[in-house]
Amino acid sequence: MDVRRPTIADVAKRAGVSKGLVSFVFNDKPGVAAPTRERILAAAAELGWQPDQLARSLSTQQAASLGLVVRRDPTVLAADPFFPAFMAGVETALTERGWVLVLSLVPDADAEAATYRSLAAHRRVDGVLLTDLRRDDERLPLLAGLGLPAVCVGRPDAPAGFPVVNLDDAAGLRAVVEHLVGLGHRRIGYVGGDVGMLHGLRRRATFRAALAGHGLEPVGLVDTDFSAAAGAAATTALLDAPERPTALVYASDPMAVAGLAVLQRRGLRVPQDCSVTGFDGMELGAHLHPALTTVGADPLAWGRAAAGVLLRLLDDGRAEDLELPAAALLVRSSTGPPPDPPA
Amino acid sequence: MDVRRPTIADVAKRAGVSKGLVSFVFNDKPGVAAPTRERILAAAAELGWQPDQLARSLSTQQAASLGLVVRRDPTVLAADPFFPAFMAGVETALTERGWVLVLSLVPDADAEAATYRSLAAHRRVDGVLLTDLRRDDERLPLLAGLGLPAVCVGRPDAPAGFPVVNLDDAAGLRAVVEHLVGLGHRRIGYVGGDVGMLHGLRRRATFRAALAGHGLEPVGLVDTDFSAAAGAAATTALLDAPERPTALVYASDPMAVAGLAVLQRRGLRVPQDCSVTGFDGMELGAHLHPALTTVGADPLAWGRAAAGVLLRLLDDGRAEDLELPAAALLVRSSTGPPPDPPA
DNA sequence: CTGAAAGCGCTTACAG
DNA sequence: CTGAAAGCGCTTACAG
Numbered sequence: 001m002d003v004r005r006p007t008i009a010d011v012a013k014r015a016g017v018s019k020g021l022v023s024f025v026f027n028d029k030p031g032v033a034a035p036t037r038e039r040i041l042a043a044a045a046e047l048g049w050q051p052d053q054l055a056r057s058l059s060t061q062q063a064a065s066l067g068l069v070v071r072r073d074p075t076v077l078a079a080d081p082f083f084p085a086f087m088a089g090v091e092t093a094l095t096e097r098g099w100v101l102v103l104s105l106v107p108d109a110d111a112e113a114a115t116y117r118s119l120a121a122h123r124r125v126d127g128v129l130l131t132d133l134r135r136d137d138e139r140l141p142l143l144a145g146l147g148l149p150a151v152c153v154g155r156p157d158a159p160a161g162f163p164v165v166n167l168d169d170a171a172g173l174r175a176v177v178e179h180l181v182g183l184g185h186r187r188i189g190y191v192g193g194d195v196g197m198l199h200g201l202r203r204r205a206t207f208r209a210a211l212a213g214h215g216l217e218p219v220g221l222v223d224t225d226f227s228a229a230a231g232a233a234a235t236t237a238l239l240d241a242p243e244r245p246t247a248l249v250y251a252s253d254p255m256a257v258a259g260l261a262v263l264q265r266r267g268l269r270v271p272q273d274c275s276v277t278g279f280d281g282m283e284l285g286a287h288l289h290p291a292l293t294t295v296g297a298d299p300l301a302w303g304r305a306a307a308g309v310l311l312r313l314l315d316d317g318r319a320e321d322l323e324l325p326a327a328a329l330l331v332r333s334s335t336g337p338p339p340d341p342p343a
Numbered sequence: 344m345d346v347r348r349p350t351i352a353d354v355a356k357r358a359g360v361s362k363g364l365v366s367f368v369f370n371d372k373p374g375v376a377a378p379t380r381e382r383i384l385a386a387a388a389e390l391g392w393q394p395d396q397l398a399r400s401l402s403t404q405q406a407a408s409l410g411l412v413v414r415r416d417p418t419v420l421a422a423d424p425f426f427p428a429f430m431a432g433v434e435t436a437l438t439e440r441g442w443v444l445v446l447s448l449v450p451d452a453d454a455e456a457a458t459y460r461s462l463a464a465h466r467r468v469d470g471v472l473l474t475d476l477r478r479d480d481e482r483l484p485l486l487a488g489l490g491l492p493a494v495c496v497g498r499p500d501a502p503a504g505f506p507v508v509n510l511d512d513a514a515g516l517r518a519v520v521e522h523l524v525g526l527g528h529r530r531i532g533y534v535g536g537d538v539g540m541l542h543g544l545r546r547r548a549t550f551r552a553a554l555a556g557h558g559l560e561p562v563g564l565v566d567t568d569f570s571a572a573a574g575a576a577a578t579t580a581l582l583d584a585p586e587r588p589t590a591l592v593y594a595s596d597p598m599a600v601a602g603l604a605v606l607q608r609r610g611l612r613v614p615q616d617c618s619v620t621g622f623d624g625m626e627l628g629a630h631l632h633p634a635l636t637t638v639g640a641d642p643l644a645w646g647r648a649a650a651g652v653l654l655r656l657l658d659d660g661r662a663e664d665l666e667l668p669a670a671a672l673l674v675r676s677s678t679g680p681p682p683d684p685p686a
Numbered sequence: 687c688t689g690a691a692a693g694c695g696c697t698t699a700c701a702g
Numbered sequence: 703c704t705g706a707a708a709g710c711g712c713t714t715a716c717a718g
């Protein structure tokens with residue numbers, strides 16, 4: 001057996017051509033006569049040769065990989081349905097061209113910045129996908145300074161200089177409010193997420209605005225870190241407030257699940273005594289009792305689209321922003337009319 | 344500004360030495376005089392130079408990255424607390440030496456095999472972490488054939504030729520059975536996982552053996568695909584069987600959550616009418632009503648250990664198997680004595 | 687349409 | 703302890 005892997009030189013020799021020709025064929029460059037091309041392809045197949053990405057990377061100055069750096073607590077991340085589906089979407093866009101996803105899970109801001117610096121310095125990735133955008137996000141200037149191309153997954157709060165691939169939350173959250181108000185609710189509370197993250201901030205603002213559109217004020221509004229534990233604590237706080245809500249809107253499904261349990265533990269029936277809505281459409285929500293009314297996006301499509309735009313940016317030096325179909329309300333059984341008397 | 348990144352040659356020139364010396368310093372090779380070393384380090388710092396991983400990879404024939412190929416449905420994956428924590432653990436082992444995790448999420452066996460072949464052919468990774476081991480796992484001979492080093496995360500069903508990093512499930516599952524039998528349960532049903540996966544198979548066998556140790560037979564035993572939907576369906580089947588269980592043991596937390604809902608939907612109280620146990624210790628389980636009794640492992644430690652062993656294998660050409668502390672029972676409130684009369 | 691050669695930025699024997 | 707040079711396996715102008 002050959003202990004040595006075949007190289008492009010072996011293929012060239014076998015096909016009776018120069019290395020350059022072999023390279024042309026494998027990079028779909030024009031100007032190789034069909035018969036020559038066939039001969040080269042045959043020689044490569046016989047030797048089982050494929051271009052070595054390491055060598056190719058050094059020549060092309062491309063790592064042929066995209067980076068995703070996620071700064072979230074692993075336990076919060078584990079409860080979140082977004083990332084696995086998002087990554088699966090990214091994969092579908094990368095696989096066909098032989099690119100690869102480099103993933104980093106970091107605990108805090110320092111590790112996050114260090115990771116981007118390291119990825120850039122060692123050129124481990126050609127570009128990055130920016131998720132969980134924050135206000136005045138430090139990553140934007142950092143990446144610009146590093147010269148590392150990026151796409152924003154979600155709209156940043158100021159022009160970022162990077163393409164944006166957005167999936168609108170607001171429509172879904174407005175639909176939640178319409179749904180609840182339509183059922184007769186007037187005392188609605190809100191358990192928000194991390195308002196350091198733009199989607200947390202925007203969901204809260206959208207909720208407020210939608211209620212105001214009906215001349216209503218939230219009976220309570222708590223910010224959290226998106227964790228189930230925080231969702232439970234916030235629920236307790238809202239239930240203990242003087243004006244008890246007849247419906248609770250949560251900014252994420254895991255929090256809604258935890259909130260549901262708090263209600264049940266107090267002997268309150270959902271939805272008869274209090275309605276509950278989630279956000280993000282996690283699979284498990286459909287298998288709860290009661291099944292969770294929520295807002296479902298399509299993170300897989302989002303991932304595919306974001307990777308596609310980043311690839312285009314790398315290929316062409318520029319790429320258009322992209323707006324995906326908005327997230328939609330999924331009415332299940334955790335919502336219903338408020339209790340009589342609506343008081 | 345310099346449009347060109349500095350190279351090792353720039354650093355060498357500035358320090359007044361050869362490129363080789365610079366390389367020696369950055370690879371901790373002996374034989375560089377301390378003052379020279381200082382000069383080189385200073386020059387590199389002034390230029391902001393770091394070794395280029397692409398070039399280094401070509402020379403060393405190492406990609407400096409580990410691969411993780413996960414073949415699971417994204418929605419099942421999203422419900423599973425294992426992977427995010429596992430990956431975070433892998434990261435902690437890689438970060439310190441500047442290695443990186445290449446992640447692939449694939450839908451089926453064909454895509455899985457194609458991904459391993461591609462990773463090997465293009466040398467995108469130096470080794471892979473094998474999770475979700477199956478019986479007669481095709482990946483074992485495939486990887487051996489490709490010459491791609493690996494470590495088994497969990498014990499394979501036959502000697503694999505790769506180091507094994509194992510975390511024993513069995514102790515936890517036995518503790519579940521002891522706990523339930525100790526509470527007085529005699530009619531215990533089991534909702535298993537995918538028995539194509541070894542941990543699914545082993546949990547089932549352990550459950551049976553533990554029951555048998557008390558002279559008991561399962562009143563029902565259903566295999567599933569580990570999904571919440573399948574967990575719900577299995578629960579319905581078990582409840583409709585002639586001999587109704589007073590306790591249900593699930594092979595995963597998401598299934599237990601879905602099963603809980605099925606029980607509640609039927610008006611059965613947990614644990615008064617039926618006890619429920621999960622497996623894997625997902626965070627959300629603690630925030631359910633009732634809070635889920637389950638078996639908690641430490642996937643983060645597992646990930647770190649597995650990556651550590653793979654790194655050792657790559658460095659030394661060999662590595663010892665590693666046995667981690669076993670998963671432990673977490674008693675919460677979804678378990679209690681069986682209803683009277685125990686019939 | 688094809689070939690010969692330089693170059694990507696490192697590492698690593700080999701000489702001294 | 704240090705330097706000069708070959709080599710990793712590709713890609714890509716440049717000539718013809």
